[in-house]
Amino acid sequence: MGSRVEILNEGGFRSDGRRQYELRDMTIDLSQQGSADGSAVVTHGLTQVLVSVFGPREAKMRSQTIHDRANINVEVNVAAFSTGERRRRTRGDKRILELAATIKSTFEPVVQTNLYPRSQIDVFVQVLQQDGGLLQACINGTTLALVNAGIPLLDFVCAVTGGVHETAPMLDLTLLEENDTPNVTVAVMPKTGKVTLVTMETRLHVDRFEKIFRLAGDAGKVIHGEMKSAVKTRTSALVTAMGSGPRVGAGDAADRDADERMNEY
Amino acid sequence: MQSLSKAEKSYIQVGLLSSPPSRSDGRSLLDYRSVALETGVAPLANGSARVNIGRNANQAGGGTEVVAASKLEVESIDDDGGVEGGRIVCTVSCSPSAYPHLSSGALDDIQQDMTTILHQTLAHPSLHPNNLSILPRKKSWLLNLDVLVLADAGNVYDALFIAARAALWDTKVPRTRSVEYKARKTTGTKPGGTGDMDVDEETPSGFDTRQIQNATDFELPDYWDEGEVLDGREKWPVCVTLNLVPPVHYLDATGQEEAATPLRLLLMFTFPPNGPADVQAMRMLGPGELKITQLKDLIVTGEKYAHDLYHSLNVKLKEEDVRRNQKARDRFEQHR
Numbered sequence: 001m002g003s004r005v006e007i008l009n010e011g012g013f014r015s016d017g018r019r020q021y022e023l024r025d026m027t028i029d030l031s032q033q034g035s036a037d038g039s040a041v042v043t044h045g046l047t048q049v050l051v052s053v054f055g056p057r058e059a060k061m062r063s064q065t066i067h068d069r070a071n072i073n074v075e076v077n078v079a080a081f082s083t084g085e086r087r088r089r090t091r092g093d094k095r096i097l098e099l100a101a102t103i104k105s106t107f108e109p110v111v112q113t114n115l116y117p118r119s120q121i122d123v124f125v126q127v128l129q130q131d132g133g134l135l136q137a138c139i140n141g142t143t144l145a146l147v148n149a150g151i152p153l154l155d156f157v158c159a160v161t162g163g164v165h166e167t168a169p170m171l172d173l174t175l176l177e178e179n180d181t182p183n184v185t186v187a188v189m190p191k192t193g194k195v196t197l198v199t200m201e202t203r204l205h206v207d208r209f210e211k212i213f214r215l216a217g218d219a220g221k222v223i224h225g226e227m228k229s230a231v232k233t234r235t236s237a238l239v240t241a242m243g244s245g246p247r248v249g250a251g252d253a254a255d256r257d258a259d260e261r262m263n264e265y
Numbered sequence: 266m267q268s269l270s271k272a273e274k275s276y277i278q279v280g281l282l283s284s285p286p287s288r289s290d291g292r293s294l295l296d297y298r299s300v301a302l303e304t305g306v307a308p309l310a311n312g313s314a315r316v317n318i319g320r321n322a323n324q325a326g327g328g329t330e331v332v333a334a335s336k337l338e339v340e341s342i343d344d345d346g347g348v349e350g351g352r353i354v355c356t357v358s359c360s361p362s363a364y365p366h367l368s369s370g371a372l373d374d375i376q377q378d379m380t381t382i383l384h385q386t387l388a389h390p391s392l393h394p395n396n397l398s399i400l401p402r403k404k405s406w407l408l409n410l411d412v413l414v415l416a417d418a419g420n421v422y423d424a425l426f427i428a429a430r431a432a433l434w435d436t437k438v439p440r441t442r443s444v445e446y447k448a449r450k451t452t453g454t455k456p457g458g459t460g461d462m463d464v465d466e467e468t469p470s471g472f473d474t475r476q477i478q479n480a481t482d483f484e485l486p487d488y489w490d491e492g493e494v495l496d497g498r499e500k501w502p503v504c505v506t507l508n509l510v511p512p513v514h515y516l517d518a519t520g521q522e523e524a525a526t527p528l529r530l531l532l533m534f535t536f537p538p539n540g541p542a543d544v545q546a547m548r549m550l551g552p553g554e555l556k557i558t559q560l561k562d563l564i565v566t567g568e569k570y571a572h573d574l575y576h577s578l579n580v581k582l583k584e585e586d587v588r589r590n591q592k593a594r595d596r597f598e599q600h601r
Contacts, residue, residue, distance in 0.1 A: 032326025034416025036362055046308065050415065052362035060368055075361050075369075080411040081310045081334035088356065088411075091369060124362040126415065128332070129307065 038149025046131035310334035312436030351397025426504035443480035528553025
């Protein structure tokens with residue numbers, strides 16, 4: 001083996017032993033964090049993000065209120081120890097502001113902001129570890145935290161990165177792969193099949209784009225499955241905790257009904 | 266930090282002052298909430314720890330949560346701002362979710378306060394570890410200790426110091442080997458010498474201890490572990506916050522109790538292996554005031570609390586060392 005790490009070797013394996021279309025291990029923790037109304041810790045491989053959602057509530061600054069819908073305020077913080085090289089990024093850092101703006105524009109069409117006029121929904125993203133796919137982790141985390149906070153969404157938003165090595169498309173890139181291949185982040189709404197975000201900072205050949213775009217759409221559905229089961233587990237744990245007291249009325253039919261409704265999402 | 270109404274404040278204060286004292290969560294005055302500690306939480310750092318004070322037992326949420334991580338950087342002593350023997354820089358940053366009601370400006374102020382207290386205490390020369398030097402007069406390690414407050418449910422300073430102590434305890438300094446450039450020994454004709462004259466070979470005396478360091482650079486030898494622990498890691502201080510509602514004081518205030526307490530006294534102690542404890546730093550927070558005689562008594566009682574905290578923390582840290590090294594090795598053996 002040469003000194004250079006191969007992105008995709010002849011056997012079809014990537015540097016961390018995954019296949020081309022294989023996603024990294026994804027863990028979701030929806031337990032309560034601090035005083036947040038909803039929070040989620042999402043891990044994609046070695047990338048870890050903690051998202052806390054506050055609101056809908058009165059805006060801290062009156063000038064930020066919008067008369068007919070809620071304002072979504074996204075703040076991103078990157079821990080100084082999250083990267084290999086220590087780097088302290090302050091709140092005013094351009095890169096971070098851009099990330100926050102991207103998350104905000106991704107969620108504006110999805111959150112039903114018109115239900116909460118003159119209020120604010122705060123989304124605080126804390127990046128704990130970085131190993132590629134930062135935006136993807138932030139978006140998936142934000143979706144789950146919003147769901148956990150009980151804020152009405154039109155659909156889940158599931159994001160995934162895709163890249164092309166020579167002509168072979170790959171999914172869910174690590175930092176190493178992200179630095180070496182052209183890559184694109186796609187956020188899809190799996191129920192409606194709509195796309196809320198496509199972003200790319202590198203150059204990608206047009207002929208390759210379609211393939212990777214379709215793959216990312218499919219991967220979004222897989223991630224949606226993971227997210228859905230996590231939400232379901234959390235919700236049923238809460239329902240069990242609440243239902244430990246006596247139940248009012250004939251619960252069974254209502255339960256089944258609720259279960260079916262849950263499956264639809 | 267939270268704002269409370271007058272009635273709420275007096276309710277909490279009356280509870281603390283009544284006999285027997287009553288607190289909203291049923292603790293006595295000197296009880297801590299449960300403290301959870303885990304080391305090695307940041308894989309990319311040289312040492313790290315996560316501390317939670319007062320987590321809800323049944324739904325695993327709530328409580329004050331702090332993550333600390335130390336990272337080592339190489340500094341050149343002449344131009345890079347490096348100091349002979351290395352240096353330590355502590356930074357505290359607060360997640361906006363820890364203080365959801367504060368504006369970003371106020372958050373910066375709080376961060377600055379905490380950074381000052383932590384840095385001034387931990388970067389004190391009396392605590393400086395000896396093994397942060399790489400090459401004398403050339404290179405040294407810069408230890409960056411970054412502490413992140415993820416949630417504040419009261420008693421954040423104790424949590425900060427516990428996390429910092431645990432992260433520093435966990436820190437491994439990579440082993441280095443100095444690299445030296447030497448001219449190749451020329452045998453045979455000596456340059457500039459007359460060929461046929463018999464010149465005494467200069468043999469270095471075994472008693473000559475004056476060694477001139479010629480090392481110009483260093484390398485990292487490949488070794489099975491991540492390096493050696495920081496020198497004097499038992500020395501790092503612990504902090505106890507005495508919350509004073511005269512005439513009583515209590516420990517481990519919740520957020521609401523903090524808001525109802527006029528004066529808080531932070532005491533940082535170190536416990537040398539033999540000999541009495543040292544007061545490493547002291548702070549008073551809040552608008553209240555204190556008499557000098559009261560202060561003396563508080564320091565004496567504070568030392569007792571700090572001693573208990575120090576010992577239980579040491580037990581836990583040693584347990585964590587075993588968990589991460591020995592047990593991990595055993596597990597690895599089993600699965601091989």
